Amino acid sequence: MKMKDGFYITDIPKVKDGANVKAFLSVEKGRSVIDYHRSFPAYQETPLAELKELAQKLGLAGFFVKDESYRFGLNAFKVLGGSYSIGRWLAQKLEMKETELTYKKLTDPQTKKQLGDLTFVTATDGNHGRGVAWTARELGQQSVIYMPKGSATERLENIRAEGAEASITDMNYDEAVRLANKMGEDKGWIMVQDTAWEGYQEIPRWIMQGYATMAFEAIEQLGQVVPTHVFLQAGVGSLAGAVSGLLANFYGESKPIITIVEPNKADCIYQTAAAKDGKLHFVTGDMDTIMAGLACGEPNQIGWDVISECDEFAVSCPDWVAAKGMRVLGNAVGNDPKVISGESGAVTAGFVAAVMSRPDLKWLKDELKLDENARVLCFSTEGDTDQEHYRKIVWDGLYPSDREATGNYDK
Known part of the structure; x- marks a missing residue:
C-alpha cells in the first residue's frame, strides 16, 4: 500500500485456491446475454470513443x-x-429456457397473463433504479424505488417518469438497500439489487452477467486492438467484477x-x-462523495471474488479526479469525439489524465x-x-484539479 496527496x-x-470464480462470466455467457439485449427494440450498441x-x-x-x-435512452449502463x-x-418463473428469453416472448399478452401483476423493488442513487423502473414498465409490471439521502431530485424525477x-429516504445507500429488502419481504415484491449477501446471490449474479454486455460490445469494437490497461470504477464492485471477468476470460x-x-x-474495494x-x-457514514453512483460502503461478495481473481490494483x-475527467472528456x-460523462462515469478517465500529466x-x-x-x-x-x-463542474469549475486552487485534494 502506498499513499500521497490524497x-x-x-x-x-x-x-x-485455484477456484475459477469468473466462470459465470464466460465468453459464451456474454454472447447469450448480448443476444437477449439485442432482442429489445430500443437496443443500440453504444459508441467506443477512440481519443487519439x-x-x-x-x-x-x-x-x-x-x-x-x-x-x-437512459443515459447510463445500469439498465x-x-x-x-x-x-x-x-x-425461471415461467420455466422457460434461457434461449427462449426475448423481449417479444416476455411482452406477449399470454406471458403477462401467466405472470399476473408483479412489483420489483430496489435501492439506488438513480441509474440502477431507473433501469429497473424502465424494464418493469417495458414488461408491463410495477416497481418501487428507494433512494439514499442526498440523491439528486432530477434522478428521482427520471425514475418516476x-x-x-x-x-x-433519510438513509445512506446501504441502509436503503436493507429497507428495500425488508419491504420486499413484507409485501411479496421481488428484490432486484446489485449487491449480494447470504441467501441473496442469484439475482446479483444475473445483474453482473447483464453488465457484461457493455464489455462484450467493447471487445467487438476494439477488434484486433488489445488494451494493455483497463480502469474500472467501483461502488459495490458488481460492474468492476463483471467487466473484469469477461475480459479475463476473453483475453x-x-x-x-x-x-x-x-x-x-x-x-470499500x-x-x-x-x-x-x-x-x-x-465503509460507513454519509459517504458524501460527488460520485453518487459509487457511494457504497459494503462490497458485493460475488464481485469482490472476481476482482480478487482477475485484477491487479485498487486505487x-x-x-476532484472525477471532476477533471468530466472536463477532459467533455x-x-x-x-x-466528445464524451458527456457524469461524476461516477468520468473518474477513471480523470485518474488516467491526472497521472499522465502531473509530475507529482x-x-x-x-x-x-x-x-x-x-x-x-x-x-x-x-x-x-x-x-x-x-454544469457546476464543467461550466463553473467546481472541484478544480489545481493544487494551489483547492488548498487540499478533497474539495
Whole structure:
C-alpha cells in the first residue's frame, strides 16, 4: 500500500485456491446475454470513443472510452443489469429456457397473463433504479424505488417518469438497500439489487452477467486492438467484477492490467484489498462523495471474488479526479469525439489524465506501468444524469484539479 496527496494504491491479493470464480462470466455467457439485449427494440450498441489526440497529448499509445450515455435512452449502463436479471427471474418463473428469453416472448399478452401483476423493488442513487423502473414498465409490471439521502431530485424525477413509485429516504445507500429488502419481504415484491449477501446471490449474479454486455460490445469494437490497461470504477464492485471477468476470460494470457478506482469517501474495494485478510471491509457514514453512483460502503461478495481473481490494483482518490475527467472528456482535444460523462462515469478517465500529466503523480504512473506503449480502456458508465451539478463542474469549475486552487485534494 502506498499513499500521497490524497491518492492511495494497493495491489489486490489473488485467490490462492485455484477456484475459477469468473466462470459465470464466460465468453459464451456474454454472447447469450448480448443476444437477449439485442432482442429489445430500443437496443443500440453504444459508441467506443477512440481519443487519439488525447492519447498523444498524454503520452499513451491509445485511449478508448466506452460511452454509456447512449444506453437505451437512459443515459447510463445500469439498465443492462436490471433488464437481464428481471428477464431471467421471469423466465425461471415461467420455466422457460434461457434461449427462449426475448423481449417479444416476455411482452406477449399470454406471458403477462401467466405472470399476473408483479412489483420489483430496489435501492439506488438513480441509474440502477431507473433501469429497473424502465424494464418493469417495458414488461408491463410495477416497481418501487428507494433512494439514499442526498440523491439528486432530477434522478428521482427520471425514475418516476418511468412509472415507478420512488422516494428519497433519510438513509445512506446501504441502509436503503436493507429497507428495500425488508419491504420486499413484507409485501411479496421481488428484490432486484446489485449487491449480494447470504441467501441473496442469484439475482446479483444475473445483474453482473447483464453488465457484461457493455464489455462484450467493447471487445467487438476494439477488434484486433488489445488494451494493455483497463480502469474500472467501483461502488459495490458488481460492474468492476463483471467487466473484469469477461475480459479475463476473453483475453486469457493477454489480459490487460486492471485497476479499480474509487472515491476516498467510499472506497470499500480498496479497503478490502489493502487489508489482505480475505474479509470484506465496510465503509460507513454519509459517504458524501460527488460520485453518487459509487457511494457504497459494503462490497458485493460475488464481485469482490472476481476482482480478487482477475485484477491487479485498487486505487482510492479525491473527488476532484472525477471532476477533471468530466472536463477532459467533455472538452475534446482536436478532432477527438466528445464524451458527456457524469461524476461516477468520468473518474477513471480523470485518474488516467491526472497521472499522465502531473509530475507529482509520477509515482502512480510508474506503479501502474503506464508509458508510451500503453493502450488504455475506460468505461464512462453515465452521462449527465444530474445536469445541474454537471454544469457546476464543467461550466463553473467546481472541484478544480489545481493544487494551489483547492488548498487540499478533497474539495
